[in-house]
Amino acid sequence: MVNPPKKFDGVLIETDVLVIGGGAGGMLAALSAKRHGKAGTRVTLVDSWTIGRTGHTAFSNAWMIVAFPEDDIDGILREIVAGNDGIADQVLVREVLEDSFARLKDFEAMGMNFHRGADGSYARRPTRGLDLARVMYPDGGGLEFCWLLRRALEPIGVQLIDRLFITGLLRDGERVVGAVGIDTRSGQFHVVKARTTIICTNAITFRSGFVRDITGTGTLLAYRAGATLRNAEFSYVRPGTPKFYFEGITFAIQEGARWVNAEGTAFMKQYEPDWADEADVPRIARAMAAEKQKGHDPMYLDMSAIPEPMRDTFIGSKVKWMDYFFRKLGSEAKTDMFGKTPYYALNQMTKMGVRTGADCRSDVPGLLAAGLAQAGCANHFAGFHIGLCVGNGWIAGRSAVEDLERLPAPTADAAEIQMLHTETMKPLDAAAEAQSDRILRDLQQIMFAYDVGILKRADRLERARAQIDALSREFEAIAAPHVHELVRLKETEAMLLAARMILCASLERTESRLSHFREDYETRDDQNWLAWVDITDRNGELDLERTPIPTPLCSVEPVRRPARLKKQLAVGGVD
């Protein structure tokens, strides 16, 4: 017997293109959909907090790799692919690079100011681990970048909806026809009917990076709606301290800072004879984990080789929140940063995203992905996070409006909406105790362990998976007393599923590559593993398959260390 549906109040929004997530990927997708769409194309951008003021991009430096027409684009593609150990969609990366100069011009037309040298030419910096690529940054960092983008979307008629947390994707058969969610303050239920939906909600995080408001739950919603996820075994793990967030590590190293262990020994050369301290972030993390395993922790960043006056340039930042941070920390910032604070390697975010083609379409009709929610790359290059988001957002917006021609008007099924409403609101119980933080702490403890999250081995991964499964069972019983907790609870639920995927994919990949290090399979194995691990839902179970990575444009051979990463500009608070 079917229970009669419970009555519910809510809001219905109808649109053509729904973009979920207001970072670089989402805002560019919305801009692109408007630019490529016919007159009258309705584009709606939603975010769980305030578009332009929150999210990963807003708190970044907004560094982006921009390739000028005269640059060696094939060379840059080649070094990005090599730097990803081959884990890249070459066609997508090339298009992102090709488009980047036109996007720079778009940004300038929005009023953004990109730094120029004394002679009036653009200031372009090299970035960690890459030789040919150059990064650029707008004045005011991510906050200004996001705000000017928001301001550019308003007059072209993009509907902006702040504080709408998406809890499920609306389906019509196999196709995705929009989403449902709740107002993050009032809890009011919202249904957004759309012909095409673009997920731009970042990769999942375990609330570990500085920007702990991002959790990346959209990729898991896509998975539940039938999309395939990939790159779960890769992560962005970087050195951090419990006390502050130091964005200038790369440049400190370029100026002579060295990683040392508890005995004061510089250890990077031992692990990375070629790159030493200038190795890319995952390799520094692996070395730190190995030192930890040997009992050589804590580790420090020895800045003694850097002259005193230059050290001051590391304190202070062009990014407003970081500038406040260092200023308010005062003299403590200096003493702590320069050698006294222990560092560890902390997982900032996973690299798991939705599998799409180079056109950003997922395998599910009507569903696309962009930003870091799209699995085009597993990279960790400063400048190619936002660079990639800008580029794939642009591509996704264009593909989405192309699909408008092909896909019929969506029908909203009342029973489906009722089911999603029930699922969304079920955990709400005014008498409950907020417990998702406790579950999250346990989850972090399991996933951040150096010998699970960085130095992986089959037995430890299996043990962690059993722990995550036990935690998931415990989680099933918890409820949320208010909307604030309901949002956090849903985010934690997605994290638990993501944790399981990370452990399963890490077990599956029996080799070491990029940020995935297996103690029991230490070497990179291109013969068997120049492939993605793809995860699809099969009746509630994770179905893992290996998809060979095509290499139509360039080889995946590692690139040797450049003679010396070139210094072009004064350093200062940049990663």
Next chain:
Amino acid sequence: MIEAIELDKCTGCGICDVVCPADVIHMEPAPQRGGIAGLQSTFRLPVIKYREHCITCFSCEIFCPEQIVDVHPSVKNRPRPW
């Protein structure tokens, strides 16, 4: 983490609530200032409702037009892997 907001200097504009990425600050009805019988006051003041979820991003302090929000730079709730 957010420490305090000087409510006696607060105009109730609500910007701190709007820019908070972690839902920490909520504008809530405040005692009426010179209330008039029969009229409901819309005056609201910020409440630090979920301090434990503050991510120390300084947004409330940066964007407060009255400069009356104080965020302490120590990040007490940051996870430690080891």
